[in-house]
Every structure is written in structure tokens, then in C-alpha cells.
Amino acid sequence: MDTAADQVGTFDAARVESAVREMLIGIGEDPDREGLRDTPARVARAYRELFAGLWTDPAEVLERTFSEDHDELVLVRDIPLFSMCEHHLLPFHGVAHVAYLPGSDGRVTGLSKLARLVDLYARRPQVQERLTTQVADALEGTLGARGVLVVIDAEHQCMSARGVRKPGSRTTTSAVRGVLKSSASTRAEALGLIRH
Numbered sequence: 390m391d392t393a394a395d396q397v398g399t400f401d402a403a404r405v406e407s408a409v410r411e412m413l414i415g416i417g418e419d420p421d422r423e424g425l426r427d428t429p430a431r432v433a434r435a436y437r438e439l440f441a442g443l444w445t446d447p448a449e450v451l452e453r454t455f456s457e458d459h460d461e462l463v464l465v466r467d468i469p470l471f472s473m474c475e476h477h478l479l480p481f482h483g484v485a486h487v488a489y490l491p492g493s494d495g496r497v498t499g500l501s502k503l504a505r506l507v508d509l510y511a512r513r514p515q516v517q518e519r520l521t522t523q524v525a526d527a528l529e530g531t532l533g534a535r536g537v538l539v540v541i542d543a544e545h546q547c548m549s550a551r552g553v554r555k556p557g558s559r560t561t562t563s564a565v566r567g568v569l570k571s572s573a574s575t576r577a578e579a580l581g582l583i584r585h
């Protein structure tokens with residue numbers, strides 16, 4: 390599981406700005422015309438937001454837990470998701486469903502933290518499979534969940550707006566850990582609730 394220690398560098402707005410200016414020249418545009426003059430700075434601000442998950446430690450999100458003596462399934466469905474495909478730096482967006490079985494200590498995390506965790510990993514240059522895996526691994530590793538099921542359903546703009554040009558096609562990925570992997574009936578219950 391990755392931590393802040395795995396992160397590379399920090400956000401360098403000036404560097405992003407000069408790269409965007411170069412890119413505009415590269416596509417044959419005039420970066421000094423009125424409409425584009427502030428674009429490098431705007432893109433840098435947008436990237437700072439879109440890639441904020443690169444310099445946030447996921448362990449912090451799951452730091453605060455509380456004892457609820459609940460050892461049954463917890464599921465947050467339909468968490469809106471925005472991420473950037475690392476191949477084309479184009480967005481992919483959709484929903485994430487996150488289910489977990491609390492560890493034997495009965496400690497749970499705040500529901501919003503599950504959405505924050507998805508957000509944190511989404512705000513990095515990503516592929517959907519890795520995003521799904523990272524959320525599952527954090528819940529198993531850091532929270533100590535007995536079982537985890539993460540399902541992500543998303544549309545990739547690199548498949549809609551360009552390339553193969555198939556708008557509306559969606560990609561579903563899942564990552565299953567612990568009891569939700571070993572017990573078919575528990576997994577079926579979680580999947581049933583996701584479809585509900």
C-alpha cells in the first residue's frame with residue numbers, strides 16, 4: 390500500500406504553466422491572444438485540483454475510526470468519480486461502489502471517508518484498474534477490513550471524444566479482498582445491494 394513516502398515531487402505551477410504555453414504553440418495556436426493569455430495559469434490551477442491526490446496520504450483519510458460493534462456489511466453506493474486517464478490525460482468519470490466488512494475489533498470509519506478515499510486516488514494520473522485496486526488495498530491494509538469489494542463503472546473520454554470514438558461505452562472494474570473474496574454468498578449479498 391502506498392503512503393506519502395511513495396509520492397514523487399510536489400506541484401510546480403510555473404512548470405505546468407510553461408508546458409501548457411508550449412503545448413498551445415505546438416498545436417498551432419497563439420498563446421498571447423486574449424482568450425488564451427490566462428489559460429496556462431488556469432490549467433495549472435485545474436491540474437493542482439485534479440491531481441491533488443498525488444500529495445495526500447491515504448492513511449490520513451482513514452485515521453479516525455470509531456467503535457460501533459458492527460461486523461456486518463457497510464456499503465456506500467454511487468459515489469461520483471472524476472479521474473484522469475494517464476495515457477491521454479483525458480477525464481474518465483462514473484461511479485464507485487465501496488463495500489467493506491469491519492475488522493474483528495468492530496471499528497468502522499466515517500462513511501464520507503470512503504468517498505474521500507475514492508477521491509484521493511482518483512485525483513492522480515490513473516488507470517481504472519489501479520484506482521479500483523488502490524481503494525480496496527487501503528481499506529484492507531489501513532482500516533483492517535475483513536472483506537472489501539470495490540466496483541467502479543466509468544466512461545473514458547479517450548474512448549468517446551477521440552480514438553475509437555465510442556461515446557456511451559462504459560468500463561466496469563472490481564477488486565475483492567478477504568471474506569468477500571472467499572465467501573461467494575457474502576459477495577453475492579454485496580453485489581445484490583450494489584444493484585439494488
Ligand SMILES: Nc1nc2c(ncn2[C@@H]2O[C@H](COP(=O)(O)OP(=O)(O)OP(=O)(O)O)[C@@H](O)[C@H]2O)c(=O)[nH]1
Nearest residue numbers: 474475476477515516517518545547548551552553
Ligand atoms: N486498461 C485500461 N486501459 C485504459 C484506461 N484508460 C485508457 N486506456 C487505454 O489505454 C490504451 C492506450 O493505448 P495506445 O495504443 O498506447 O494509445 P492510442 O494509440 O491513443 O490508443 P487508442 O485509444 O486505441 O487510439 C487505449 O486502449 C485506451 O483505451 C484504463 O483505465 N484502463
Ligand SMILES: [Zn+2]
Nearest residue numbers: 474476477547
Ligand atoms: Zn486514455
